[in-house]
Amino acid sequence: MSEPTTNANPAELVFARRRDISFQDFGGEGLLVVPRQSLQIVLNGTSLRLLQLVDGRRTVADLVAAFAAEYDAPSAETLEADLLAALAELEGHGAIERLPHD
Amino acid sequence: MSITVSTLMERAYEQSRPITAQLELTYKCNLLCSFCYNAPKQRSELVGDQWLTALDRLQAAGTFTITLTGGEPFVHRDFWRIAEGVRERGLVLKVYTNGVLLADRAKVERYAELAPFDTEISLHGARAATHDRLTGIHGSFDRLMEALGNLSSVGVKVTLKTPITRLNQRELREVDEVGERFGYKVTYDTNITPTDDGDLSPLSLAADKEFLIAFLADQVRRGRRGLSPRPVEKMKQNCGTGRTTVTIDPYGDVFPCIAWRRKVCNILEVEDFAAVWQGRAGRNETLEFVRKVADEVPRSTLAPHEEGGFASFCPAVAEKETGDAYAFYGAARVSGLVKLEAFRRVRGEPGTVTEGERLATDGKPA
Numbered sequence: 001m002s003e004p005t006t007n008a009n010p011a012e013l014v015f016a017r018r019r020d021i022s023f024q025d026f027g028g029e030g031l032l033v034v035p036r037q038s039l040q041i042v043l044n045g046t047s048l049r050l051l052q053l054v055d056g057r058r059t060v061a062d063l064v065a066a067f068a069a070e071y072d073a074p075s076a077e078t079l080e081a082d083l084l085a086a087l088a089e090l091e092g093h094g095a096i097e098r099l100p101h102d
Numbered sequence: 103m104s105i106t107v108s109t110l111m112e113r114a115y116e117q118s119r120p121i122t123a124q125l126e127l128t129y130k131c132n133l134l135c136s137f138c139y140n141a142p143k144q145r146s147e148l149v150g151d152q153w154l155t156a157l158d159r160l161q162a163a164g165t166f167t168i169t170l171t172g173g174e175p176f177v178h179r180d181f182w183r184i185a186e187g188v189r190e191r192g193l194v195l196k197v198y199t200n201g202v203l204l205a206d207r208a209k210v211e212r213y214a215e216l217a218p219f220d221t222e223i224s225l226h227g228a229r230a231a232t233h234d235r236l237t238g239i240h241g242s243f244d245r246l247m248e249a250l251g252n253l254s255s256v257g258v259k260v261t262l263k264t265p266i267t268r269l270n271q272r273e274l275r276e277v278d279e280v281g282e283r284f285g286y287k288v289t290y291d292t293n294i295t296p297t298d299d300g301d302l303s304p305l306s307l308a309a310d311k312e313f314l315i316a317f318l319a320d321q322v323r324r325g326r327r328g329l330s331p332r333p334v335e336k337m338k339q340n341c342g343t344g345r346t347t348v349t350i351d352p353y354g355d356v357f358p359c360i361a362w363r364r365k366v367c368n369i370l371e372v373e374d375f376a377a378v379w380q381g382r383a384g385r386n387e388t389l390e391f392v393r394k395v396a397d398e399v400p401r402s403t404l405a406p407h408e409e410g411g412f413a414s415f416c417p418a419v420a421e422k423e424t425g426d427a428y429a430f431y432g433a434a435r436v437s438g439l440v441k442l443e444a445f446r447r448v449r450g451e452p453g454t455v456t457e458g459e460r461l462a463t464d465g466k467p468a
Contacts, residue, residue, distance in 0.1 A: 020217035022194045024166045026110040027117070031166065033194050035217040038259050042105050 016056030119164035120348040127178040134238030141299035147352035150180030163376035171198040204249035228276030318444035331411030337400040344392035362418035413438030
């Protein structure tokens, strides 16, 4: 799955969890189940936390701010790039979807 | 070290987290299977609201996957409310059904919207006469075929489950073909179990030992299944009974798993089910006992026997059949011997049983 190709500023992108997925925290890592694709995969801590935070309202900028507040994060630019890569991966698994830009 | 799904399951085991719950919604059924293990009682079955309360309590204890079963779960009057409740809570939904009611196309479309992760359906033979004889209902096979067509057309994943019996053992290749026709995998169960109240009569349907050896070897050679011994001397546990699995019957009684009918509590009588399961609500003799047995069985019961690593051993069945949960009961021993013999044949090693080596699954020489 490629990274977002929209012309919109990546920081303004908004993602939502798809309704048919399930996920659970197993003590640091998570288990993601995507019935549509008969997929069961392990999420690392970053992807798990992202999935918990993605709610159809928070922008990528909000997610970057949340991670910066919770973790000893690298620079905002690096963090944003890392999170966009993780979001693209979750989108590729069918766990989240990008909402249309206003 | 990379973290795998198995790693997470081990973590759940160590934390005694009931990640998989089987809810027996009802013992009512539209079929009359002669080997059914359910043992209905004269008590009121839980209704929708009560099952939703059960879901909340299970989720608070760490449950992730809910299997709705029965009896036949679709005949519960609140099935849809309960199934929707599973999905609304973000839990993984599985259903174990005989499939008959899914011959209704509209029902299947509604079911697909629930995004079930898996739907397990019993298929007792490749021919209507065989299937209907085992289910006791004329027409059940035809209805099932309609159901599989409906499910396949809307993209619902199905796993067909076929218990191998004396009655269907000669048509298993055709059973594979039924699965292939709809794009579904067939899993075979060589174990027939006693009923929940200890009646051993279903065991008389068990397939011939020599047939099972040839069948298993054939399945391995055709790449349909693997066959290797479990490392019983190193295994931490025999199964997840009372730790990662939990079963609730139609009356709300909680059991350590689908097979072991030692009551833990009633889900409606314990607000904090997690505290009961984790031992924070005081000692629970059932949980302590079944966990101890599950931990000890690999080394104490299975490891001393050459066939132990191949055996399908269920301590609950051992207790039902012999009164001793550690006893290497007859059917478990036979299951081990059958797989050991098939394993040897596939590897070209001399076996202890020589007759029928070239038998195909239709019973004719290959």
